[in-house]
Amino acid sequence: MSAPAAEDGTAERGTGVLGLLRHNAAFRALWSARVISFTGDSLSLVALMLHVAGSTGQALAVSLLLLVGDFAPALLGPITGAVSDRFDLKRVMIACELIQGVVLLLIALLLPPLPVLLALVAVRAVAGQVFQPASRAAVPALVPERALETANSTLGFGTNSAEALGPFVAAALLPFIGVRGVLLVDAASFLLSAVLLASVPSLPPAVSQEQGPPVSLLRQARLGLGYILSAPAVRVIGLGFCAVVAFNGVDDVALVVLAKETFRAGDSAVGLLLGSVGVGLVLGYALLARYGTRASMPVLLLAGFAVSSVGNLLTGLAWAVSAALAMQTVRGLGIAAMDVATNTLIQRVVPPGMLGRVFGNLYGAIGVAAALSYVGGGLLLDATSAPTTLIVAGAGGTLATLLVAFSLPGALRKSLAAPEAPRSEP
Structure with missing residues (x-):
C-alpha cells in the first residue's frame, strides 16, 4: 500500500498534532470523520437505551441491545478484518459509514418493535466493526512512519472526547427533539463522515492476487x-x-x-x-x-x-x-x-x-x-x-x-x- 502522506510535501512540514491536522489533509479528513461519527454514535446509544427501556419496561431488553451492539459483532472479527485487506480502504470506510447512516435513518423513521430494532442495530454494529480495522489500517498510509504515535494519540483523543461529550449533548437535545430527532442527528453524522472520507486518497489493498486465482x-x-x-x-x-x-x-x-x-x-x-x-x-x-x-x-x-x-x-x-x-x-x-x-x-x-x-x-x-x-x-x-x-x-x-x-x-x-x-x- 502506498503512503500518500509520505509523498506529499505538505505532510512533511510537521509530524506533531498541529502539523498533522493543519498540513495533512487526508489525515485531517479521517480524524474529523471519526470524531463526528463517534459523537453521533454516543448520542444514539443514549437515545436507543432510553427508547428501549421506556417502550418495553424491561432491563433485559436494554441488555440485549448492548449485547447485539457490542459483543455479537466482535465474533466476526476474522471476517471484518479480511474485508479491509481485500478492498480499497477508502471505499470500505465510506460504505460502512453510509450503511450505518441509512440504518439509523430507518430506525429513526420507523422506531420498530424490539426484534426488528435489534436486527437493524446488529447490521449497524457489523458495519461499525468493519470500519474499525479499516480506519486503523489506513493510518500508516496517510502519515509519515515517525508520526504514527502522534497520529494514533490524536485519533484516540478525538474519539474518546467525542464519546465523553456525546451523552451530555444527548441530554441537552432530547427534551427538544426527542429520541427520533437524536437518531436523525446520528444518521446525519454518519453521512457527513462519509462526505469527509471522500477527500481521502484511494487506498488500494497492498496484497496482489494477480499471480493466482482469486482467494475467497x-x-x-x-x-x-x-x-x-x-x-x-x-x-x-x-x-x-x-x-x-x-x-x-x-x-x-x-x-x-x-x-x-x-x-x-x-x-x-x-x-x-x-x-x-x-x-x-x-x-x-x-x-x-x-x-x-x-x-x-x-x-x-x-x-x-x-x-x-x-x-x-x-x-x-x-x-x-x-x-x-x-x-x-x-x-x-x-x-x-x-x-x-x-x-x-x-x-x-x-x-x-x-x-x-x-x-x-x-x-x-x-x-x-x-x-x-x-x-x-x-x-x-x-x-x-x-x-x-x-x-x-x-x-x-x-x-x-x-x-x-x-x-x-x-x-x-x-x-x-x-x-x-x-x-x-x-
Missing part, C-alpha cells in the same frame, strides 16, 4: 488467523491485551457496587467514579499526542498494561471515594498508553496486507474478553465484594503484564528479523 474472503480470514498465530510479536501483544481486559473489564460493574455498598455513597459518586477513567483517558491521549514520539512503544505498552491493572488493584484498597477517583483517573492514563502503543507497534511490525485482519481479530478478541470479564467478574462480585473483585482483577492484570514483559522483547526481535510476508497469497 473466508480463505483470507483463515490466512489472517494463521498469520497471527505465527507472528511472535503480534501473538504476545494480542494475548497480553486480551488477558488484561479479561481481568479488568469488570471494573465498570464493580465501581458501581463499590460506591453504593462499600462507601455508602450516592448516585453522584457513581457517576464521578465511572467518569474519572474517561478523564484519565482524554488526558493520557493529549499527553501522548504531545510527547508520544519520545517514548519507547514496547515500554509504553508494558506501562499501560501495568498502570491500568494496578489502578484497579489500588482502587480495591481505597479507603474513600476520593482515593478511588484518583486511582481510576490514573488508570485511564494507562488505558490510553496501552491503546496507542498497541496500535503503533502493530502498524510497524505487521505487513500492510495483513493490517486489517490483525486489527479485526485483535479488537474482536478484546470484545470477547470484555464479555467474559463481565460474566466471570460478575460471579466473583456476587460471591465476594467490590474491593475483593477489584483486587483480584488488578492482580490478574499485573501478572499478565509480567508475562508479557518477559516474552515481548524476544518476540519483537523475531518479528523484526523475519522477512516481510509475500505480496501474494496462495
Whole structure:
C-alpha cells in the first residue's frame, strides 16, 4: 500500500498534532470523520437505551441491545478484518459509514418493535466493526512512519472526547427533539463522515492476487488467523491485551457496587467514579499526542498494561471515594498508553496486507474478553465484594503484564528479523 502522506510535501512540514491536522489533509479528513461519527454514535446509544427501556419496561431488553451492539459483532472479527485487506480502504470506510447512516435513518423513521430494532442495530454494529480495522489500517498510509504515535494519540483523543461529550449533548437535545430527532442527528453524522472520507486518497489493498486465482474472503480470514498465530510479536501483544481486559473489564460493574455498598455513597459518586477513567483517558491521549514520539512503544505498552491493572488493584484498597477517583483517573492514563502503543507497534511490525485482519481479530478478541470479564467478574462480585473483585482483577492484570514483559522483547526481535510476508497469497 502506498503512503500518500509520505509523498506529499505538505505532510512533511510537521509530524506533531498541529502539523498533522493543519498540513495533512487526508489525515485531517479521517480524524474529523471519526470524531463526528463517534459523537453521533454516543448520542444514539443514549437515545436507543432510553427508547428501549421506556417502550418495553424491561432491563433485559436494554441488555440485549448492548449485547447485539457490542459483543455479537466482535465474533466476526476474522471476517471484518479480511474485508479491509481485500478492498480499497477508502471505499470500505465510506460504505460502512453510509450503511450505518441509512440504518439509523430507518430506525429513526420507523422506531420498530424490539426484534426488528435489534436486527437493524446488529447490521449497524457489523458495519461499525468493519470500519474499525479499516480506519486503523489506513493510518500508516496517510502519515509519515515517525508520526504514527502522534497520529494514533490524536485519533484516540478525538474519539474518546467525542464519546465523553456525546451523552451530555444527548441530554441537552432530547427534551427538544426527542429520541427520533437524536437518531436523525446520528444518521446525519454518519453521512457527513462519509462526505469527509471522500477527500481521502484511494487506498488500494497492498496484497496482489494477480499471480493466482482469486482467494475467497473466508480463505483470507483463515490466512489472517494463521498469520497471527505465527507472528511472535503480534501473538504476545494480542494475548497480553486480551488477558488484561479479561481481568479488568469488570471494573465498570464493580465501581458501581463499590460506591453504593462499600462507601455508602450516592448516585453522584457513581457517576464521578465511572467518569474519572474517561478523564484519565482524554488526558493520557493529549499527553501522548504531545510527547508520544519520545517514548519507547514496547515500554509504553508494558506501562499501560501495568498502570491500568494496578489502578484497579489500588482502587480495591481505597479507603474513600476520593482515593478511588484518583486511582481510576490514573488508570485511564494507562488505558490510553496501552491503546496507542498497541496500535503503533502493530502498524510497524505487521505487513500492510495483513493490517486489517490483525486489527479485526485483535479488537474482536478484546470484545470477547470484555464479555467474559463481565460474566466471570460478575460471579466473583456476587460471591465476594467490590474491593475483593477489584483486587483480584488488578492482580490478574499485573501478572499478565509480567508475562508479557518477559516474552515481548524476544518476540519483537523475531518479528523484526523475519522477512516481510509475500505480496501474494496462495
